[in-house]
Amino acid sequence: MSYKIDNLIDKYFEFPIIIDLVTVIIFYFVYNEFSLFDFELIDKSNQINIIPNIIAADVSLAGFILAALTIIVTFKSNIQSKGMNDATNALELIFSSKHYSNIVQVFKKSLVELIICFIFLFFSWLSTDNLSIVTINKINLSGIAITVFSISRSLFVLFKIMDMEKYKSSNK
DSSP: OHHHHHHHHHHHHHSHHHHHHHHHHHHHHHHHHSOSOOOOOOOHHHHHHHHHHHHHHHHHHHHHHHHHHHHHHHHHHHSOOOOTTTOSBHHHHHHTSTHHHHHHHHHHHHHHHHHHHHHHHHHHHHTGGGSOHHHHHHHHHHHHHHHHHHHHHHHHHHHHHHHHTTOBOSOO
């Protein structure tokens, strides 16, 4: 079972932007066809006021991911490449392995996804006069979902890296 979950996570990390967008589209289809509950939308001006807050969150979180990526790249440059038997801890091992590029790719894709979300939300915000309250609500929910998916993916990898620090080499 664990292998299947790991394989599923690997596939998700391989195509995160596409999978996130498809997930949002599926959510809208299910919501439109099989509404589980009805809720009253807040007025249009309040819906419009939510968009800049999501944009600000996206920009802040993109800065967080960029800082984490910078730290990882800096840490990598300070570690000599070591073989499996020469590494003194798990971090040295992972930064000397093929997984380093996978880690960097996860952060880069999250950063790109947040930038795409920011651009989409910004242009949506500029054209809110032409959009209905339902459309603005969907834009808000999409922005929130994409932001949550992106930052969750980055935090998942970051916490996995931090968890590896507790493993020390047994040959030293």
